[in-house]
Amino acid sequence: MDYFSQIIGGFAVYWWLVPVVLIISFSQSxxxxxxxxxxxxxxxxxxxxxxxxxxxxxxxxxxxxxxxxxxxxxxxxxxxxxxxxxxxxxxxxxxxxxxxxxxxxxxxxxxxxxxxxxxxxxxxxxxxxxxxxxxxxxxxxxxxxxxxxxxxxxxxxxxxxxxxxxxxxxxxxxxxxxxxxxxxxxxxxxxxxxxxxxxxxxxxxxxxxxxxxxxxRQCPKCGGSMVLRIAKRGATAGNEFWGCSAYPKCKTVQNVTK
Structure with missing residues (x-):
């Protein structure tokens, strides 16, 4: 029996493992x-x-x-x-x-x-x-x-x-x-x-x-990263803005471009 035939024979025996592996992978996604x-x-x-x-x-x-x-x-x-x-x-x-x-x-x-x-x-x-x-x-x-x-x-x-x-x-x-x-x-x-x-x-x-x-996005003042935040008070409550990740040390904010 040649090598190719051995592969085909092995697949015929263990083919059911393929859907099992796929199902397990899918369920973990x-x-x-x-x-x-x-x-x-x-x-x-x-x-x-x-x-x-x-x-x-x-x-x-x-x-x-x-x-x-x-x-x-x-x-x-x-x-x-x-x-x-x-x-x-x-x-x-x-x-x-x-x-x-x-x-x-x-x-x-x-x-x-x-x-x-x-x-x-x-x-x-x-x-x-x-x-x-x-x-x-x-x-x-x-x-x-x-x-x-x-x-x-x-x-x-x-x-x-x-x-x-x-x-x-x-x-x-x-x-x-x-x-x-x-x-x-x-x-x-x-x-x-x-x-x-x-x-x-x-x-x-x-x-x-x-x-x-x-x-x-980087903070223009301290060089730190800017993160998206949501205003919780005032007239802008609910709106997003960019705030420095170093807050409260750095209070730099930027408007979100829409």
């Missing part, structure tokens, strides 16, 4: 984990949040000054609007409300990721601006799906698993009329970009452009 986390949130909401009280809108991409912003889940009810950011993670999670980066610790390895509260803050401001609503009726909710454990004190709106349901249901005072709810849902439907592969791809390209710009 960030894209798949993101989809799984969003699916778990959708399923829990469907089972535990009455559809006639909490109107569900998923995977909403809205135009923004710097490209697009993508919201995982929006729940509209007479008790307010709940904007949900999903993270699918395993292991220990360390972080604080005011920290720019949080840490995931898994099997003795540590990984940094953006503070999801800050990430979701931009979503809230985009929705607030698009709908013309008071910030008092829009609430940020963070959901960690997967086998993760908080190792730092977290605010009530940062939850694990189905804990976000309890947080949403803790709001019991009506703040929106049925007419307002109908108008809000209609406006979201008219403003959102069509849910498609093309929309998702363009959103990723917008994110890359923003972060590439951030990586190459």
């Amino acid at each position: 960030p894209w798949f984990k993101g989809l799984l986390g969003e699916f778990l949130v959708k399923l829990t909401a469907k089972l535990r949040l009455p559809a006639n009280t909490y109107h569900r809108v998923h995977n909403v991409t809205l135009p923004a000054a710097d490209g697009t912003t993508q919201i995982d889940h929006i729940f509209v009810s007479r008790y307010g609007i709940f904007v949900v950011e999903t993270k699918y993670m395993k292991g220990w999670v360390f972080g604080g409300e005011k920290q720019s980066q949080w840490t995931q610790k898994l099997y003795r390895k540590s990984y940094k990721f953006q503070n999801p509260l800050r990430q979701n803050y931009k979503h809230l401001k985009a929705l607030e601006s698009a709908l013309g609503l008071s910030p008092d009726v829009i609430h940020s909710v963070i959901v960690f799906a997967g086998d993760s454990t908080f190792k730092s004190p977290m605010p009530a709106n940062v939850t694990c698993g189905g804990g976000y349901i309890t947080y949403i249901k803790s709001f019991t005072k009506p703040v929106l009329s049925e007419a307002s709810i109908h108008n809000i849902l209609s406006k979201i439907g008219s403003l959102r970009l069509k849910s498609s592969w093309k929309t998702d791809y363009q959103h990723v390209q917008n994110l890359r452009a923003r972060y590439d710009s951030a990586a190459n």
